[in-house]
Amino acid sequence: MAHETRSPTVRRRQLASALRELREERGLSIEQVVGHLDWHPTKLSRFETARRAIQPSDVRALLDVYQVDRADRDNLLVLAREARQRDWWHAYGQAVPEGFKVYLGLEAAASSLQIYESEFIPGLVQTEDYIREVHRATLVDADDQDIEQRVTVRLTRQKLLTRENAPKLWMVVNEAVIRRVVGGPLIMRAQLERLLEATKLPNVTLQVLPFTAGAHPSMDGAFHVLGFEPADPSVVYIEYHTGTLYLEKAHEIGRYLQKFDHLRATALSVSDSCSLIKQIAHDLRE
The missing domain is CATH 3.30.870 (Endonuclease; Chain A)
Incomplete structure (x- = not known):
């Protein structure tokens, strides 16, 4: 997909999918992850289904739990920042x-x-x-x-x-x-x-x-x-x-x-x- 056509909505979906895959690869349940972070299970569930925007600080916390290496970590944090950008239609309230x-x-x-x-x-x-x-x-x-x-x-x-x-x-x-x-x-x-x-x-x-x-x-x-x-x-x-x-x-x-x-x-x-x-x-x- 050409970079210039990827909207923040799609970036959020990509980030959600990547975070869900990382958790599953580690063999962790949602309950186990939120136990480490003192989050409500709904919070992580909404992140993983792209139904809630995720702060870069929350991404960092998850990457710490999943022990992600530096290169993948940096790529996912860039994706997290791009996912929080606003598109043209936000001006119309x-x-x-x-x-x-x-x-x-x-x-x-x-x-x-x-x-x-x-x-x-x-x-x-x-x-x-x-x-x-x-x-x-x-x-x-x-x-x-x-x-x-x-x-x-x-x-x-x-x-x-x-x-x-x-x-x-x-x-x-x-x-x-x-x-x-x-x-x-x-x-x-x-x-x-x-x-x-x-x-x-x-x-x-x-x-x-x-x-x-x-x-x-x-x-x-x-x-x-x-x-x-x-x-x-x-x-x-x-x-x-x-x-x-x-x-x-x-x-x-x-x-x-x-x-x-x-x-x-x-x-x-x-x-x-x-x-x-x-x-x-x-x-x-x-």
């Missing part, structure tokens, strides 16, 4: 939900994104007006300032697709996504045209899952699979109304990759998908 900050960090470092959306255009290829309308519909208690901040955050995210070392994005969208008129005909037509423009990028692939496909493996909703270079395992991201879910176990990732393979095999071809989108956009002119 509550406009970025806490659970979604993790996703932004993973997305920024991903080498591939496989996305199935059942209800709306994927965020990385939404127009400004479409973003605003989706937020107005889903964030019923948000004021205009909050919505505009979220619009800015999403537009900033989209730079990901045209940066150097941009990830490969493969989207499968339900036919309902391109037929649901969000914000009125003008806004929706512009959104469909933006979607077609995105497919011209060499790293973007789009397919439409037609209604005629009938029942399919992802009837239970949307999901994202974020892939990384070989050193980092993939992550499945699922969003629901009151929170987010990250799946990292090998068998879970395998199930969702299998789902995605089935979806793109069942979906329209890339050319037929674009033709359908063009037809729907044309109909919105009438």
Whole structure:
């Protein structure tokens, strides 16, 4: 993975994995380690699952317990300091939900994104007006300032697709996504045209899952699979109304990759998908 694309979120995951491996290699349980350090077991558990940021001083304490040699120790301490850096989205405060900050960090470092959306255009290829309308519909208690901040955050995210070392994005969208008129005909037509423009990028692939496909493996909703270079395992991201879910176990990732393979095999071809989108956009002119 290129150094410049590794976000603090990914560094935290790498550090957590390294610390867990060190403990297991020494044959120590969490209870034995926290006994040496007078910590609560939950503290170490959260460090090892990257659910809590870890101070360099805590890393040093763990490395002392694990009796790590100087070279490995220095590398892990550098990783610990990098993991505590702040990314661009922290400036937007509550406009970025806490659970979604993790996703932004993973997305920024991903080498591939496989996305199935059942209800709306994927965020990385939404127009400004479409973003605003989706937020107005889903964030019923948000004021205009909050919505505009979220619009800015999403537009900033989209730079990901045209940066150097941009990830490969493969989207499968339900036919309902391109037929649901969000914000009125003008806004929706512009959104469909933006979607077609995105497919011209060499790293973007789009397919439409037609209604005629009938029942399919992802009837239970949307999901994202974020892939990384070989050193980092993939992550499945699922969003629901009151929170987010990250799946990292090998068998879970395998199930969702299998789902995605089935979806793109069942979906329209890339050319037929674009033709359908063009037809729907044309109909919105009438």
